[in-house]
Amino acid sequence: MKKTSPLINRGIYIANLLVASLLLVASVFSFLTIQIIPALSLLSLFVPFLFLLNFLFLVYWLLKRKRKFLLSLVVLVIGYLIFGSFYKIGNTTENVLDSDLSIMSYNTWGFNKNGWIKEPNIGDRIIDFIKKEDPDIVCIQEHSRIRYQQLRQYPYRSETPYSVPRTTQAIFSKYRIVRRGSLDLPETINNIIYADILYRNDTIRVYNVHLQSFNIVPSSETFSEEESERNYKRLIKTFAQQLEQAIIFKKHLETSPYTNLICGDFNNTQFSNVYKTIKGDFNDTFLEKGKGFGRSYNLLGFPIRIDYILSDPEFEVISHENFDEKLSDHYPVMATLRLKSD
Numbered sequence: 646m647k648k649t650s651p652l653i654n655r656g657i658y659i660a661n662l663l664v665a666s667l668l669l670v671a672s673v674f675s676f677l678t679i680q681i682i683p684a685l686s687l688l689s690l691f692v693p694f695l696f697l698l699n700f701l702f703l704v705y706w707l708l709k710r711k712r713k714f715l716l717s718l719v720v721l722v723i724g725y726l727i728f729g730s731f732y733k734i735g736n737t738t739e740n741v742l743d744s745d746l747s748i749m750s751y752n753t754w755g756f757n758k759n760g761w762i763k764e765p766n767i768g769d770r771i772i773d774f775i776k777k778e779d780p781d782i783v784c785i786q787e788h789s790r791i792r793y794q795q796l797r798q799y800p801y802r803s804e805t806p807y808s809v810p811r812t813t814q815a816i817f818s819k820y821r822i823v824r825r826g827s828l829d830l831p832e833t834i835n836n837i838i839y840a841d842i843l844y845r846n847d848t849i850r851v852y853n854v855h856l857q858s859f860n861i862v863p864s865s866e867t868f869s870e871e872e873s874e875r876n877y878k879r880l881i882k883t884f885a886q887q888l889e890q891a892i893i894f895k896k897h898l899e900t901s902p903y904t905n906l907i908c909g910d911f912n913n914t915q916f917s918n919v920y921k922t923i924k925g926d927f928n929d930t931f932l933e934k935g936k937g938f939g940r941s942y943n944l945l946g947f948p949i950r951i952d953y954i955l956s957d958p959e960f961e962v963i964s965h966e967n968f969d970e971k972l973s974d975h976y977p978v979m980a981t982l983r984l985k986s987d
Contacts, residue, residue, distance in 0.1 A: 649709070658713055661702040665720040668695040672727045675918045678892060686884040692916035693731055696724060728916050729929070731950070735936030739963050746844060746982045748851070749778065750908035750954055752786040752975035762972070771972045772796065778968075780979055781819045782842070784853040784908035788815040803840040811836035814853045814909075820844050828897055830890050833857055837894055841903060847984065850901050854894060854909030856919065857886040887913055891922040898925075904984070907955040910975060914949055927955040930980035933962035940967060941976045954980045961985055 649657075671688040680686060688695075699717040706714035754761065756768035772795045775783055783799065790813055793802055799817035803825035812834050816822070824841040839852045859880065898905060907927060913919040915929070931939040931950065940948030952975055956962060963981040970977060 654709075654711075657702075657705065661699075661706075661713070661716060664695060664698045664702065665716050668692070668699055668720050668724050671695065671916060672724050675727060675916060675921050677918050678888065678922055680885050680888060683881045683885065686888075686917070687880060689914055689917035692724070692728065692914070696721065696731075699724075729932050731915065732938055733931065733935045741963060741981055742983065744845065744983070745963055746782070746960075746984075747780040747979060748782040748784070748906060748908060748954060748982065749775070749780040749977055749979040750784045750786075750853075750910075750952055751775070751977035752855070752910045752952060752973060753788065754973040754975065755787050756789040756792055757973070758789055761974070767972055768792065769795075774968075774970055774972065774977070778977075778979060782851060782906075783815075783817040784851065785815045785817070786812075786853065786855040786910045786975075788813040790815075793817075801840075801842075803838055805836050805838055810834070812855065814838045814855055816840045816851055816853050818842050818851075823848065828893060830857075830893060833886060833890070835890070837890075837897075837909075839897075845984070847986070848903050850903040850905045852894070852898070852905065852907045852909070854907060854911065854923070856890050856910070856912045857883050858912050859883050884913075884917075884919070887911070887917075887919045888922065891919045895922055895925070904957045904959045906957065906960070906982070908953070910952050912951055914951060915953075920953075924953075924955055927957060928960070928962055930954045930956060930962045930965040930982075931967070931978070934965040934980070935967065937967065939978075941978055942974065952976070952978050954978055956980070956982055959985055 667688060670685060671692050674685050674688060699721050703714050703717040753771050756771055772792065790804060796817055799819055801818045801822040803816045803822055805811050805813045806827055814836050816838060821843045822840045823843055826839050828837040830836060835855045835857050837852060837854050839850055841848055841850050907923065911920055938948045939950040941950050941952035960982040963983055965980045968977045
């Protein structure tokens with residue numbers, strides 16, 4: 646490789662130090678359940694780019710045969726151990742048994758009732774998709790109550806109570822629901838519901854989570870000076886609300902007497918303290934059996950993962966699938982699970 650002047654190399658190393666420090670700070674910050682410096686919460690949105698930049702610095706110093714490559718190498722290893730992989734090569738799917746439990750999470754965007762997608766019969770096509778995949782349990786965020794009549798293969802359902810002025814979440818189940826509840830999150834239209842379900846010889850609890858939305862629609866005006874400042878403040882506030890909601894949820898989860906499953910739209914990435922607070926020691930089905938980027942949402946053309954299925958360690962993850970069905974602003978995800986006691 647052509648020689649570079651010491652001055653240029655010094656500048657590159659300073660940039661390397663900055664990028665490595667940002668990834669390290671993002672890694673540490675993901676463990677915090679308080680917002681010490683609110684602006685740092687935004688780092689979680691840029692973690693994939695910080696990984697990429699550190700990798701490029703690593704390659705640069707290796708080609709230069711400089712020990713400076715160790716800086717990015719160490720930070721990349723730390724980041725990987727903390728965040729896991731955001732791209733999966735794919736795992737071998739085990740044979741599915743009749744006794745295994747399949748579960749889907751899908752933000753249906755109200756079944757397109759407001760006509761955001763300019764195509765015919767979007768709501769009916771979502772119903773057809775669910776019927777085709779035929780999971781045992783479906784967790785729907787931004788549900789439309791009238792659609793239950795089209796999902797008659799699910800004799801049991803739990804929905805956000807009418808008395809709660811929230812966006813509607815729903816849990817549809819082929820197995821009997823014996824108890825249901827709603828966590829009425831403060832100062833938001835978002836909502837978390839749960840259902841206790843008789844599954845085989847056990848009772849499991851399924852949570853359907855829909856955390857605070859950012860409510861930012863990307864456009865040419867998004868990056869204007871006035872809009873940028875307004876959106877920055879909105880992002881900071883949203884991260885704080887999400888973390889508060891995650892803590893409320895976690896406290897409720899700790900009181901559950903059952904084996905638990907968590908589904909839903911967290912409106913945040915796996916690199917955030919919001920995700921880590923909710924996940925705890927649960928298995929992320931994508932990290933266990935997924936492949937690719939696990940995209941469930943497109944942000945300015947970039948695939949990101951903000952919809953999750955998390956399973957209690959009592960479940961073995963048999964499979965995970967991200968679907969490429971553009972019938973909402975989100976893409977559906979589905980997993981197959983097996984109770985280890987079986």
